[in-house]
Amino acid sequence: MLKRERQAFILKQINLHNRVLSSDLSTEMQVSEDTIRRDLMELSNTDKLIKVHGGALSKSFHSSFLREDIYQLDAKKQIATKALNLIKDGMFVLTSGGTTIIELARILPPELKATFFTGSIPAAYEYAKHPNIEVIFIGDKISKGSQITVGGEAIMKINSIKPDLCMLGVNAIDITTGVTDNDWDVVQVKKAMVEAASKTAVLTITEKMNTCQKLKICEITQVDYLITEMDHEHDLFKAYANAGIEIL
């Protein structure tokens, strides 16, 4: 393993777990702890991470603006981990934006070869870091609130593709009202996404389940997978499972 590769790996681990132990890294990468220490030292000198006794911490974790104030980050990481199971080599995946989707983008395994379509700037940013993923950005006007593209051009573009899977981070899902949201432009785009894809997976924290908002994205029958942080056998999902949705 090359030195730079090692350092990149360390940074990735830091971004993923917010901290690393020298001893873990040493065994994971089969090099001496001294080497790890020297790597951590270098990365710390260039302000890539914060060196502490026994390992290192993520910079953003300590001095952070971004990730610290993501609501229920741990739950979203769990959701992302489950969602990974739906993605296979060679797939065409269409994703929305949202913090849950970003977490998913972060943990995509490096070996994964797939094509991702998205209109979300932060998501595209994460996908573009990945070595083997082709990223197609769906352009148009960028909606300030949500950092995703909205508008006719984007919708037309979405209509012209036929992805295997649509990964949708949603704000509200309910067994009778279906999937809903509250930004008109965003809803139009998400509607088009669900229509275009062969299968649709909905990612949400359980807190948002059984709630609804003003604008409908799709019926519950159009959802194929529901992914939350809770165990899939929980009573909460009974009705959804009965409606034919696979709970992960």
Next chain:
Amino acid sequence: MLKRERQAFILKQINLHNRVLSSDLSTEMQVSEDTIRRDLMELSNTDKLIKVHGGALSKSFHSSFLREDIYQLDAKKQIATKALNLIKDGMFVLTSGGTTIIELARILPPELKATFFTGSIPAAYEYAKHPNIEVIFIGDKISKGSQITVGGEAIMKINSIKPDLCMLGVNAIDITTGVTDNDWDVVQVKKAMVEAASKTAVLTITEKMNTCQKLKICEITQVDYLITEMDHEHDLFKAYANAGIEIL
């Protein structure tokens, strides 16, 4: 085995595995490691890969790692400050990507009302933070190395707009060869940008002036403004000023 064949093979390996070892390549192709090193050096000079101790890494693999240490940041900030003077309320501005453009995006005054078109993810990200700027993202496939969209869709979209100003961060400019770059896809997009815009401003650190690379973006006559970190009366700019370019 011919030199070109070898280099093509190396690039293929890099695309496949994201990294190569000099020693492996040496045995695989039955040439000395010196030759491999020279090949890697050449490929690194044309930004095809990133040379590291012991071998080389794919550009996409590495781009996330180098992120924070921007070369000559102070100079780029100065350039950005000067470039601000060209942007007026109500303008339609088309921008490329690159670290200099990002600096410009960061310092746009909050009162400014304008519409920005771009195919650069980090640039769009910055523009989207701005309270009064409309951002239109030019979608298509994302080029891993440069984090901007490339391809026919993007070029068609650019051709369909008529912005007042094109802000181009460039890698090489020379009085006789004009503006040049070394990534074919990126060059196509930049070409289209210059063609589309009423006026073109070129942003570059002086270090890149009077250098040229393999692929032409446009003639020097198509450039309206040249923005660098140096005083506009410096001798270095004489020839450019004589060619009718306004030096900022």
Next chain:
DNA sequence: CATTTTTTTGCATTTTTTTGCTTGTTTATG
């Protein structure tokens, strides 16, 4: 075609980088 020029390649030598190990010191923690 002969010869000059340029490019490419391998080799020997020196220099630098990387890495693991040893020794002594510091730090964390019960």
Next chain:
DNA sequence: CATAAACAAGCAAAAAAATGCAAAAAAATG
């Protein structure tokens, strides 16, 4: 305060890189 883990500094071996040089191959030239 005792003890184990983590660290720092220095050293040495190995790997990789840089440098200079010469032979071979390819290209250009008349």
